[in-house]
Amino acid sequence: MATAHQPPSTAPHHPAAGAADTAAPALESAFDAAVAADERIEPRDWMPDAYRATLVRQIAQHAHSEIIGMQPEANWITRAPSLRRKAILMAKVQDEAGHGLYLYSAAETLGASRDDLLDKLHSGRQKYSSIFNYPTLTWADVGAIGWLVDGAAITNQVPLCRCSYGPYARAMVRVCKEESFHQRQGYELLLALSRGTPAQHAMAQDAVDRWWWPSLMMFGPPDAESSHSEQSMIWKIKRHSNDELRQRFVDICVPQAESLGLTLPDPDLKWNEERGQHDFGAIDWSEFWSVLKGNGPCNEQRITQRRRAHEEGAWVREAAAAHAVKHSERKEATA
Ligand SMILES: [Fe+2]
Ligand SMILES: [Fe+2]
Numbered sequence: 001m002a003t004a005h006q007p008p009s010t011a012p013h014h015p016a017a018g019a020a021d022t023a024a025p026a027l028e029s030a031f032d033a034a035v036a037a038d039e040r041i042e043p044r045d046w047m048p049d050a051y052r053a054t055l056v057r058q059i060a061q062h063a064h065s066e067i068i069g070m071q072p073e074a075n076w077i078t079r080a081p082s083l084r085r086k087a088i089l090m091a092k093v094q095d096e097a098g099h100g101l102y103l104y105s106a107a108e109t110l111g112a113s114r115d116d117l118l119d120k121l122h123s124g125r126q127k128y129s130s131i132f133n134y135p136t137l138t139w140a141d142v143g144a145i146g147w148l149v150d151g152a153a154i155t156n157q158v159p160l161c162r163c164s165y166g167p168y169a170r171a172m173v174r175v176c177k178e179e180s181f182h183q184r185q186g187y188e189l190l191l192a193l194s195r196g197t198p199a200q201h202a203m204a205q206d207a208v209d210r211w212w213w214p215s216l217m218m219f220g221p222p223d224a225e226s227s228h229s230e231q232s233m234i235w236k237i238k239r240h241s242n243d244e245l246r247q248r249f250v251d252i253c254v255p256q257a258e259s260l261g262l263t264l265p266d267p268d269l270k271w272n273e274e275r276g277q278h279d280f281g282a283i284d285w286s287e288f289w290s291v292l293k294g295n296g297p298c299n300e301q302r303i304t305q306r307r308r309a310h311e312e313g314a315w316v317r318e319a320a321a322a323h324a325v326k327h328s329e330r331k332e333a334t335a
Contacts, residue, residue, distance in 0.1 A: 035236050040166035043109040051235055055165050056112045057126070058237065063103035064121045064128035068302050070096045072136040073145060081139060088185050089142060095178045102171040109167045122307050130288065131214050133296030140193055140200075140207035146186015147260075148208070148215040148253070154179045155249045156219065159239035168237075187256065194261045201261070208257070209265040216280075217288045219246040250278050 027046040034041060041047055070093050077093065080086035104114050120126040131149055136142065157176050163169040193204035220226055220242040232238035240248075250269075257264050268281035291299070 035164050035234075038162075038164075038236070040169065041164050042166045050231070051237075052110050054232060054235070054237060055168065056107055056110050058232075059103055059107040059110070059168055060112065060117045060120070060126050061128060063100050063107060063117070064126060065132065066096050066100035066103060068121075068128040068132045068306060069149075071302055071305055072132055072134070072298075073142055075136050076139060076142050079139065080142075085189070092146070092182050092185060095182065099175050099178070102175065103168075106165075106167040106171050110165075118310060122303065122310065124294070124303070127292065128302075129218060130291040130296060131218050132302060133291050133299045134210070134214055135297050137210070138203050138207060140190065140203040141211070143186045143189035143193060143204065144207035144211040146182050146184075147190055147256070148186070148211045149218070150179050150182035150186060151253065152215045152218040152249055154183055155245050155252065159245075162236075162239060164236040187260070190260055190262065204260075205262050208262050212265050213283065213287075214291075216246055216249070216283055217285075219243075219249065221285065221288070247277055250280050254278055 028048065031041070031045070031047055031051075034045075041051075073089060073096075074093050077086060077089055080089050104117065107117060108114060117126065121128065131152075136145070154176060157172050157179065160172040161169055161176060163172065190204050190208070193200040195201075223229060223241045223243045226242050229238060229241060233241070253264065254269065254271075266281045268279060270279055272279045290296070294300075
């Protein structure tokens with residue numbers, strides 16, 4: 001987007017709160033026109049304070065989900081059944097750390113501070129996806145997470161590649177490529193178990209039974225109860241509603257479950273000829289709200305582990321900062 005771009009002298013990278021109040025209406029209409037024309041908004045462009053705040057909230061929650069999401073699967077790295085599986089799982093968990101980094105960086109382009117975002121995560125003032133508050137009870141859970149949780153993430157994130165905010169959209173392009181590897185490794189793992197011994201097949205089925213409904217909840221509350229959706233659609237941060245994406249995910253998963261030789265735990269799931277989509281059963285939203293409020297099986301464990309990792313990593317951050325200073329001083333000296 002170029003139309004609402006201010007020269008650097010008058011447009012600090014991160015205008016202070018309230019800058020919008022004094023902005024000329026011309027800036028606002030240029031922003032609206034750019035969004036309407038599907039142009040990208042870039043960090044130095046003028047943007048409404050509420051647009052910036054919405055993006056920071058969404059990107060932060062997304063970043064937090066990536067790094068908290070490392071925990072349930074990391075539990076299985078030491079117990080992976082073969083070297084091949086261990087290598088795959090380690091690569092996947094490392095990818096999630098990378099996704100967190102891209103996303104925290106994208107939030108920083110909006111003026112957010114990484115320390116502040118992490119502080120909000122650790123103190124419970126910002127959320128991460130509730131799906132990661134469920135435990136990984138068996139090895140098959142690694143497969144179910146890859147197939148269903150990463151699969152739901154892809155369904156959510158592919159449209160974000162066209163998000164109006166440039167840095168977020170570009171981060172999503174790379175994230176989605178890696179997510180599709182995650183989804184495939186989960187599918188392949190479940191397929192191997194499903195075709196294995198009766199006990200392995202039962203383990204795969206049990207994992208799918210436990211992860212199916214929480215995966216559907218990943219798309220967020222029904223459209224009628226989704227408080228931020230409408231404005232996000234106007235701003236083209238969001239391109240499809242929660243219910244649309246959830247339906248798309250169900251329609252993708254049904255034939256995949258059949259190929260896997262596994263059933264989805266929903267007796268009401270059936271093809272609706274008229275709609276050209278699957279009907280599916282009612283989601284237990286009371287469970288969703290309860291987990292979101294902190295009462296899931298692992299909320300406490302996840303956040304405690306995250307805080308500990310942050311504290312134990314303090315020396316790494318200090319060393320990196322000291323190295324950066326040394327490096328820039330050396331550069332200046334030779335310049
Ligand atoms: Fe990810
Ligand atoms: Fe992933």
